[in-house]
Amino acid sequence: MAILSETPELPKAAVSPQALVGAASPLWAYFGGAAATGLAWWWMTRFTPQNLEAMFETAAVAPLKAVEVAEDAVVEEIAAPLQAAAELVPAVTSGTIEAAETVEPVMGGEAAPLGPVAAELIREEEAVQAAATPVRPRRTPPVPPSSDT
Numbered sequence: 001m002a003i004l005s006e007t008p009e010l011p012k013a014a015v016s017p018q019a020l021v022g023a024a025s026p027l028w029a030y031f032g033g034a035a036a037t038g039l040a041w042w043w044m045t046r047f048t049p050q051n052l053e054a055m056f057e058t059a060a061v062a063p064l065k066a067v068e069v070a071e072d073a074v075v076e077e078i079a080a081p082l083q084a085a086a087e088l089v090p091a092v093t094s095g096t097i098e099a100a101e102t103v104e105p106v107m108g109g110e111a112a113p114l115g116p117v118a119a120e121l122i123r124e125e126e127a128v129q130a131a132a133t134p135v136r137p138r139r140t141p142p143v144p145p146s147s148d149t
Contacts (some may be wrong), residue, residue: 114122
């Protein structure tokens with residue numbers, strides 16, 4: 001019995017087995033893995049083998065045929081007005097080119113005149129900016145002490 005009295009006390013467990021129930025349980029990861037495996041098995045048994053290439057090909061070809069039909073309709077609708085506009089364009093002759101070369105280009109740096117409303121708005125904006133900038137008085141430099149005394 002002397003041996004039992006000499007053994008130190010064992011530390012208490014940080015978490016008791018009764019506390020492993022609920023949200024803090026490490027067993028939730030096992031449950032999640034089992035649920036994912038079951039779900040994967042269920043989906044695997046529901047799918048039947050299919051020719052995916054043929055399925056995707058029919059899905060891709062149908063919109064292209066619709067686009068081609070719509071394109072033909074648009075071309076037919078627009079062709080007549082474009083033809084009429086092309087007939088209205090005057091033919092360029094050497095006379096029209098010579099007339100365009102004799103015209104003097106107008107160049108100048110003058111600004112367009114301002115209307116009275118625009119001029120008043122500019123004056124008001126300048127007045128607001130002048131009132132917003134603070135005027136600081138000038139500081140006079142300090143006078144050094146005289147060395148006469």
